[in-house]
Amino acid sequence: MSKSNRIRILIVDDHLALRVGLTAMLAARPHLLVVAEADKTAGAIAACEKHHPDVVLMDLRIPGGGVEATIAIRQRWPATRVLIVTTYDGDEDIHRAIQAGASGYLLKGLTSSELIAGIEAIHRGEKVMPPNIATRHRERVLRKDLSSRELEVLSLIVAGRSNKEIARDLVIGEESVKTYLKTVFQKLSVADRTQAAIEAIRHGIVHLD
Amino acid sequence: MSKSNRIRILIVDDHLALRVGLTAMLAARPHLLVVAEADKTAGAIAACEKHHPDVVLMDLRIPGGGVEATIAIRQRWPATRVLIVTTYDGDEDIHRAIQAGASGYLLKGLTSSELIAGIEAIHRGEKVMPPNIATRHRERVLRKDLSSRELEVLSLIVAGRSNKEIARDLVIGEESVKTYLKTVFQKLSVADRTQAAIEAIRHGIVHLD
DNA sequence: CGAGGCTTCCCCCAATTGAGGGAGGCTCAC
């Protein structure tokens, strides 16, 4: 697969300092080779095209979307393993990244040895994930998904809109909005719109930026 | 002040990779010397005691609190300049950090030259701040502060509690809760509790973690 | 000492929200 026995690595993060740091942490190991860096989705895909890395260290918060980059890379280069390296970002993105075929998840703030062990593990084809994240991911899989309409309504709630406004926005009746909200409350197990909005933000179901 | 003419720097961040990256970015310049690193408030203060840095690169999201660290350092070593280096964290913490005496604010993701220019500038006694942050900070200063009671009520709103529950929590009447909320809505210029909660989170007035 | 801010409570009233149903049409998978 790779020309030598070195593990070829692509680093994707929009923070230069972090890219430099990760590169430096890996530079000490002769069997690890950082072949490229990218700061956004498009650049990550271009770098894969050019360098065919074995492992991609992927931040989820990059322009263009880390999840989108993961999907694209896994589709076109199935042999390439993607290791998510990010500060905690809410369950939803992690879940989507794993669905997209990411092989593992590590928190920033990790030590060199944790990072290297993670890279080696996913290069061997193993999965890497902190136990608490894995647990949350299982819960997340069990939890019923929100339908697309429910998601729309929820994101408008987070946008601070009233039922009446949401009805206008989506060109449906206010009664329908209330129906969606009822099931959203059930699925998120909350009692009112404010809690729903906060849960949505907390779990990364909708983003604030 | 410093023994040579090198600028002595302390890096405070809980992410090892970022500390390594920042150190590497500064290592190339002979007039900059990273004298210590710390990953939390207590460690930052200890490092100041031991190394008396000229400039502290401070992340706001560290165990113990970056704002708290800034306050402590500025109080005990007024000659030490604090440069906040963080991803965007909501106006409130930035505002508090500036109130606490931080000399500048830079976003992670900066280039080496931006970082170095920032360090040199604050070492000369200048202030450093991206214009959009500065604008928001001025607006923030103009905006009326929430009283401590109003803050309590707001944070309970974010905790997802009803007026009745808040009244019980604070041992006051429900009518008082409603009065506080009315003024909170005015001060945040929002129309309901959900928007208030979201604004509070967005601006870092209350934290979700 | 007077103005203004904070805390606490009160009134009334309109609007919104949430709960508990039911129901038709639609698509998609088994």
Add this chain to the structure above:
DNA sequence: GTGAGCCTCCCTCAATTGGGGGAAGCCTCG
């Protein structure tokens, strides 16, 4: 083709919420 899930709308009713006031006691700052 039948059931499941989704989207849409309907009803009623209770509770909560928000807007408009007012007002008292308290403290602080000028």
